Amino acid sequence: MGRITLTFLLLIGAWATLEGYSQKAWADEDTRNRPSDELPQANPKDVGLSAEKLERVKTLVQGVVDKKQTAGVVVLIARHGKVAYLETFGKMNALTGQAMRPDAIFRIHSMSKPITTAAALLLYEEGKYKLDDPVSKYLPEFKGLRVHTRNGEEVVAAKREMTIRDLMRHTSGLTYGMPNGTAVDKMYIAKGIDGPNLSLAEMVSALGKLPLQDQPGTQFNYSVSTDVLARLIEVLSGKPIDEFLKDRVCRPLDMRDTDFIVPDDKLARFTANHGAGDKGMLKVIDDPATSRYRTRRKYLSGGGGLVSTARDYARFCQMLLQGGELQGCRLLRPETVSEMTSNQLPIEALPMKLGGFPLPGMGFGLGLSVRLDAKSVKPDPAAGEFGWNGAASTYFWVAPKSEMVVIVLQQVQPYNFTLQMSLKSAIYGAIEN
Numbered sequence: 001m002g003r004i005t006l007t008f009l010l011l012i013g014a015w016a017t018l019e020g021y022s023q024k025a026w027a028d029e030d031t032r033n034r035p036s037d038e039l040p041q042a043n044p045k046d047v048g049l050s051a052e053k054l055e056r057v058k059t060l061v062q063g064v065v066d067k068k069q070t071a072g073v074v075v076l077i078a079r080h081g082k083v084a085y086l087e088t089f090g091k092m093n094a095l096t097g098q099a100m101r102p103d104a105i106f107r108i109h110s111m112s113k114p115i116t117t118a119a120a121l122l123l124y125e126e127g128k129y130k131l132d133d134p135v136s137k138y139l140p141e142f143k144g145l146r147v148h149t150r151n152g153e154e155v156v157a158a159k160r161e162m163t164i165r166d167l168m169r170h171t172s173g174l175t176y177g178m179p180n181g182t183a184v185d186k187m188y189i190a191k192g193i194d195g196p197n198l199s200l201a202e203m204v205s206a207l208g209k210l211p212l213q214d215q216p217g218t219q220f221n222y223s224v225s226t227d228v229l230a231r232l233i234e235v236l237s238g239k240p241i242d243e244f245l246k247d248r249v250c251r252p253l254d255m256r257d258t259d260f261i262v263p264d265d266k267l268a269r270f271t272a273n274h275g276a277g278d279k280g281m282l283k284v285i286d287d288p289a290t291s292r293y294r295t296r297r298k299y300l301s302g303g304g305g306l307v308s309t310a311r312d313y314a315r316f317c318q319m320l321l322q323g324g325e326l327q328g329c330r331l332l333r334p335e336t337v338s339e340m341t342s343n344q345l346p347i348e349a350l351p352m353k354l355g356g357f358p359l360p361g362m363g364f365g366l367g368l369s370v371r372l373d374a375k376s377v378k379p380d381p382a383a384g385e386f387g388w389n390g391a392a393s394t395y396f397w398v399a400p401k402s403e404m405v406v407i408v409l410q411q412v413q414p415y416n417f418t419l420q421m422s423l424k425s426a427i428y429g430a431i432e433n
Contacts, residue, residue: 117367230302
C-alpha cells in the first residue's frame with residue numbers, strides 16, 4: 001500500500017485522538033552522554049494507578065484481538081517516570097502465529113514526526129536558524145512560491161514566505177497528495193511526491209516547482225512538511241537524516257531499535273503489517289522478511305519512515321515529559337519542549353481539520369498534537385496532553401498533569417481507532433491519586 005494511502009488512513013485515526021545498528025554495535029559505541037539504565041518498573045498502586053481498573057485495558061485490547069480487528073498489540077503505561085504496565089496481546093504475525101513480544105519492532109509511520117521535529121529543534125538551540133526564518137533561506141528551491149486558488153489552474157503569489165515554524169506546525173501550504181483531493185494533491189501524485197523514487201533533495205526540488213495549496217501560515221493542512229524539515233536538517237547539519245537522528249537523538253536517549261531499517265539480527269522481532277482479508281480474517285500486507293524496511297531506502301521519510309519499540313518510544317516521551325532530560329542526559333532545553341508541546345496554530349486555523357473532520361479542542365504544537373485548554377471547574381487529568389499517531393494504528397499520548405506516558409503499538413490498516421477511543425478513558429479512569 002502506498003505512502004499516500006497510508007497518510008489518508010492516519011488522518012482517520014487522528015480524528016479519534018481527542019504515522020542498521022545491531023545491539024552489539026550499540027554496545028560497542030561510545031556511551032558517554034547517553035543513559036544506560038532502563039526506565040524503572042513499579043506496581044500500578046505505587047504510582048497512583050488502580051491495578052483493578054487497569055484490567056479494563058486487558059479486556060478492551062483482547063476483545064479487539066479476538067474479533068480479528070488487529071493481530072497483536074503492545075501497551076505501555078508509565079507514570080511518575082516508572083513503567084507500571086507493559087503487556088502484550090495476540091500475534092506479531094497473523095500468518096505465522098508468532099506471539100507478540102514486548103520488544104517487538106513496529107512501523108511507526110507518522111509517530112516519526114515528533115522525533116524528526118525534536119532533531120530539528122536541536123539545531124535551533126545551536127543557533128543554526130530561527131523558527132520564523134523563511135525556509136527559502138536554507139532551501140532556495142522554495143523561493144518565490146505561488147499558491148493555487150482552487151479556481152481552475154489559476155495561481156497567485158504567496159503573501160508571505162513559508163517559515164520553519166510553518167513546517168513544524170503544518171501551516172506551510174504544502175499537502176500530501178491525497179487521493180480524491182485538490183488540484184494540488186493531483187499534482188503531487190503525478191510528480192511522485194512522497195514516493196520511493198525520490199530522495200529528500202529531489203523531493204524538495206520537485207516541490208519548489210509546484211504551487212502551494214494554501215497561503216503559508218493560514219491553514220493547518222497535514223502534509224510532507226516534516227519531510228521538508230528532514231531535508232533542512234540534512235542541509236544545516238551536513239549529514240543524511242538517518243545519521244543525524246541516530247547520532248543526536250536515538251543514541252543519546254538509548255533508543256537502540258529506532259531506525260529507518262530493520263537489520264538481520266532484529267528480524268525475529270519485526271512485526272508483520274496487516275490488512276483486512278477474506279471472511280473477516282486478517283492478511284499480511286507487509287511481510288517482515290521482504291519489507292522495504294529491511295534495506296536502506298532512497299527516500300528517508302522524516303515524516304513517516306521510522307520503526308521503533310514501546311521501550312524506545314517511551315524513553316522519547318519521558319524525555320519530553322521531563323522537559324527535555326532523561327536520566328541525566330539533556331536533549332532539549334525546557335523552554336524548547338514547552339514551545340514544542342504548546343499550541344502553535346493561529347486562531348484562524350482553529351478548529352484544526354484532518355481529512356475534512358473538524359477537531360474541536362485539539363491544536364498542534366511543533367510536530368505533535370496538543371490538547372487545548374478547556375474551561376472546567378473539575379480537575380482534568382488530561383490537561384496539557386500531547387501526542388500523535390501513525391498510519392498502521394500506532395499512537396501515543398503524554399499527560400503532563402498526570403505525569404503519564406501511554407504507548408499503544410499495533411500493525412493494522414485501515415487505521416483501527418476502536419482502541420484509541422476506548423483505551424484513553426479506561427487509562428485515565430485508572431488514576432487514583
